[in-house]
Amino acid sequence: MEAGSSKRPGGRSARVRDAVRQATLAELAEHGYTGLTVERVAERSGVHKTTVYRRWGNVEGLISDALELAKDEPWPIPDTGTVEGDLRGVVQLVRSGFDDPELGPVSSAFVAAAMQNETAARALHQFFVARHEQSAEVVRRAVARGELPDMVDVREVVRVAVAPVYYRLFVAHEPVSERDADRAADAALAAARAGVL
Amino acid sequence: MEAGSSKRPGGRSARVRDAVRQATLAELAEHGYTGLTVERVAERSGVHKTTVYRRWGNVEGLISDALELAKDEPWPIPDTGTVEGDLRGVVQLVRSGFDDPELGPVSSAFVAAAMQNETAARALHQFFVARHEQSAEVVRRAVARGELPDMVDVREVVRVAVAPVYYRLFVAHEPVSERDADRAADAALAAARAGVL
Numbered sequence: 001m002e003a004g005s006s007k008r009p010g011g012r013s014a015r016v017r018d019a020v021r022q023a024t025l026a027e028l029a030e031h032g033y034t035g036l037t038v039e040r041v042a043e044r045s046g047v048h049k050t051t052v053y054r055r056w057g058n059v060e061g062l063i064s065d066a067l068e069l070a071k072d073e074p075w076p077i078p079d080t081g082t083v084e085g086d087l088r089g090v091v092q093l094v095r096s097g098f099d100d101p102e103l104g105p106v107s108s109a110f111v112a113a114a115m116q117n118e119t120a121a122r123a124l125h126q127f128f129v130a131r132h133e134q135s136a137e138v139v140r141r142a143v144a145r146g147e148l149p150d151m152v153d154v155r156e157v158v159r160v161a162v163a164p165v166y167y168r169l170f171v172a173h174e175p176v177s178e179r180d181a182d183r184a185a186d187a188a189l190a191a192a193r194a195g196v197l
Numbered sequence: 198m199e200a201g202s203s204k205r206p207g208g209r210s211a212r213v214r215d216a217v218r219q220a221t222l223a224e225l226a227e228h229g230y231t232g233l234t235v236e237r238v239a240e241r242s243g244v245h246k247t248t249v250y251r252r253w254g255n256v257e258g259l260i261s262d263a264l265e266l267a268k269d270e271p272w273p274i275p276d277t278g279t280v281e282g283d284l285r286g287v288v289q290l291v292r293s294g295f296d297d298p299e300l301g302p303v304s305s306a307f308v309a310a311a312m313q314n315e316t317a318a319r320a321l322h323q324f325f326v327a328r329h330e331q332s333a334e335v336v337r338r339a340v341a342r343g344e345l346p347d348m349v350d351v352r353e354v355v356r357v358a359v360a361p362v363y364y365r366l367f368v369a370h371e372p373v374s375e376r377d378a379d380r381a382a383d384a385a386l387a388a389a390r391a392g393v394l
Contacts, residue, residue: 112309189393
């Protein structure tokens with residue numbers, strides 16, 4: 001969910017959108033979802049408050065737009081040559097992302113916002129549709145290498161692999177060690193090999 | 198997380214605590230976490246506002262106390278005779294609980310509150326420590342019946358089994374079918390049998 005969107009076309013409108021998005025991400029990193037205000041984002045982005053209100057409406061609009069852009073960011077899918085290594089790599093990316101002092105609070109704010117607001121929930125859902133699709137590549141490669149059965153549900157393997165990390169962080173409020181993350185990946189892989197997923 | 202605490206000692210203080218707790222649960226069911234106010238809970242419980250403020254402090258205190266009591270509620274751990282049936286039963290209990298028109302919004306409010314507030318997070322953590330311990334009984338029975346290896350991490354099997362349900366509901370914002378819940382239980386079981394958990 002990093003900032004930066006050099007791939008997107010330029011033009012004033014695109015620059016304004018990026019400025020507002022950067023400001024939204026920075027404010028979320030510093031103050032979290034409950035501390036996010038349209039006024040602060042406008043001030044930080046240098047975009048006039050009335051423009052921000054007109055184009056984004058409210059904080060949920062700002063969060064949804066930031067998610068909309070985050071969804072298109074490339075994600076460094078690992079390619080270690082084995083499905084064990086790749087799937088562990090994907091889950092470790094999730095774990096370390098929430099551990100990151102900059103990225104962690106922003107990602108947590110997205111999850112919190114989606115729990116409180118329907119618009120943010122739809123945007124976060126779309127983000128995860130894209131994220132599951134990207135991550136499923138490591139499972140497709142495993143099928144191509146004959147490491148997993150053809151019939152495996154590639155997205156479900158990803159869900160089951162990452163779910164315990166999110167469950168510890170946002171539901172049970174438990175720490176997540178590197179070993180916990182590896183075990184979650186190994187568990188999903190064992191289930192896929194057993195033909196359950 | 199149902200209301201009712203006939204097991205607890207009586208006395209005025211206990212009756213007041215239960216009245217406030219019932220009112221907190223009812224308010225959460227109707228208005229969710231963001232709609233919860235000390236005033237509404239005081240009015241609904243018939244307990245004076247100053248008493249509620251003095252004993253519970255704020256909405257997070259009310260939620261934490263409701264969780265503190267919920268943690269001691271017995272949970273109908275299934276006993277089907279097989280670990281497949283028992284573990285599927287545990288995960289279906291979680292799924293159907295969030296589906297319940299009364300219980301679902303209250304449970305969701307607990308998760309939402311814990312994401313916004315440290316006190317509620319600690320209370321929810323303690324709730325899940327107790328819930329994992331209760332649910333792990335189905336895994337201990339499986340070990341006793343020789344269905345799973347002695348070395349299995351009984352609580353981790355429970356975490357991995359329920360995590361995909363919470364992940365779909367509160368992170369990816371996807372529906373959870375009965376089949377999804379069964380698959381999550383089966384995946385945890387396959388991992389436990391493979392010696393991964």
